[in-house]
Amino acid sequence: MKTGAILLVGGMGTRLLPLTLKTPKPMLQVAGVPFTEHQIRKAADAGVSEIVLATSYKAELFEPYFGNGEKFGIKIKYAVEKTALGTGGGIRNAAAALDKCDQVVVFNGDVLSGHDLSAQLDFHRKNKAEITLYLTKVLDARAFGCVELAANDQVKTFLEKMENPVSNLINAGCYIFNRQVIEKIPANQVVSVERQTFPELLAAGISVFGYLDNSYWLDIGTPAALVKASADLITGQIKSSATPKHSGDYLISPTASVASNSSINNGSVIESEVYIESNCQISGSIIGSGAKIGSNCRITDSIIAPNTQIEAGMVVIGNYLGF
Ligand code: GTP
Numbered sequence: 078m079k080t081g082a083i084l085l086v087g088g089m090g091t092r093l094l095p096l097t098l099k100t101p102k103p104m105l106q107v108a109g110v111p112f113t114e115h116q117i118r119k120a121a122d123a124g125v126s127e128i129v130l131a132t133s134y135k136a137e138l139f140e141p142y143f144g145n146g147e148k149f150g151i152k153i154k155y156a157v158e159k160t161a162l163g164t165g166g167g168i169r170n171a172a173a174a175l176d177k178c179d180q181v182v183v184f185n186g187d188v189l190s191g192h193d194l195s196a197q198l199d200f201h202r203k204n205k206a207e208i209t210l211y212l213t214k215v216l217d218a219r220a221f222g223c224v225e226l227a228a229n230d231q232v233k234t235f236l237e238k239m240e241n242p243v244s245n246l247i248n249a250g251c252y253i254f255n256r257q258v259i260e261k262i263p264a265n266q267v268v269s270v271e272r273q274t275f276p277e278l279l280a281a282g283i284s285v286f287g288y289l290d291n292s293y294w295l296d297i298g299t300p301a302a303l304v305k306a307s308a309d310l311i312t313g314q315i316k317s318s319a320t321p322k323h324s325g326d327y328l329i330s331p332t333a334s335v336a337s338n339s340s341i342n343n344g345s346v347i348e349s350e351v352y353i354e355s356n357c358q359i360s361g362s363i364i365g366s367g368a369k370i371g372s373n374c375r376i377t378d379s380i381i382a383p384n385t386q387i388e389a390g391m392v393v394i395g396n397y398l399g400f
Contacts, residue, residue, distance in 0.1 A: 079178040080124065080181070083181060089134050102186065112306075115317040123198065126151065131158070133160070154175075162265075169260075181256055185250030193292070196290070200288045204286045208286070210249075222271045246289065304361065327343075327345045340357070345361060350366050351365075351368050358376070369385075379394065
């Protein structure tokens with residue numbers, strides 16, 4: 078069985094503004110690499126041979142970094158939507174670029190998860206499903222696509238963002254489609270996979286299964302979540318083969334300069350060419366490449382944009398500066 082993949086990375090990332098003004102959400106740095114790299118490695122680790130990046134917003138920024146995928150152990154192609162086609166339209170458009178394959182893994186470009194993709198693929202085959210949704214359990218499902226399962230793990234209902242959720246199982250943003258099922262999504266139209274495709278395919282009798290996996294799951298769509306994801310990767314709460322090798326609970330680029338009496342911890346990332354003066358405390362934060370931090374600063378759970386200068390003595394807590 079041959080498995081291809083599509084990575085949905087075309088959204089505007091409005092909840093992350095102003096971080097996404099110049100950089101699309103999937104290219105923002107998380108644990109020292111663009112977030113998308115974690116997902117590409119996850120696909121490669123599960124034996125996926127080829128991945129198509131479904132791009133739209135700032136599409137031109139992906140290929141210079143990822144190229145043809147050689148460096149990442151997977152073949153990478155690009156499908157650009159001149160005007161955004163939505164999540165379903167993006168899947169349909171990107172599928173045209175895939176080589177022949179039996180099934181397609183679709184990743185939302187903004188989910189960091191520890192779920193076992195190989196096990197999800199096995200589950201999909203074992204159940205002879207046409208679509209398999211990765212599900213996770215949350216306390217409050219109101220903000221998500223909510224799924225009701227039958228005893229055999231078949232999805233009975235799929236309801237996007239509702240006031241009184243029918244269950245606490247949510248769509249966790251990684252789907253497996255049998256290749257030919259994607260042809261049922263209308264071409265060249267704006268389509269939402271969550272609001273239109275899943276409910277419509279269920280109503281049409283397509284067999285949709287739910288694979289429940291309650292390991293680490295985080296939607297990185299807000300600044301607070303993005304900085305948490307980065308720190309969790311560095312402290313090892315979630316593993317990714319894209320996280321650069323490091324020892325301890327921090328990652329400091331070899332080209333950064335940190336005064337010996339400054340402390341860096343709780344999953345902080347100090348990117349290339351950063352300069353940190355004396356007596357600073359950096360905790361759970363991302364300091365973007367080329368930033369200069371004056372002496373006696375305290376920076377906690379925050380993101381400092383590349384090339385930003387922070388004056389001596391500043392206290393920055395849960396803030397995002399320089400974007
Ligand atoms: P917000 O505006 O903050 O909600 O973020 P977003 O634009 O990323 O939207 P959302 O979180 O709903 O998107 C989920 C995933 O689908 C993200 O990885 C997006 O990049 C991606 N996505 C959303 N809309 C499109 C689209 O029209 N085309 C493509 N190719 N991807 C999309």
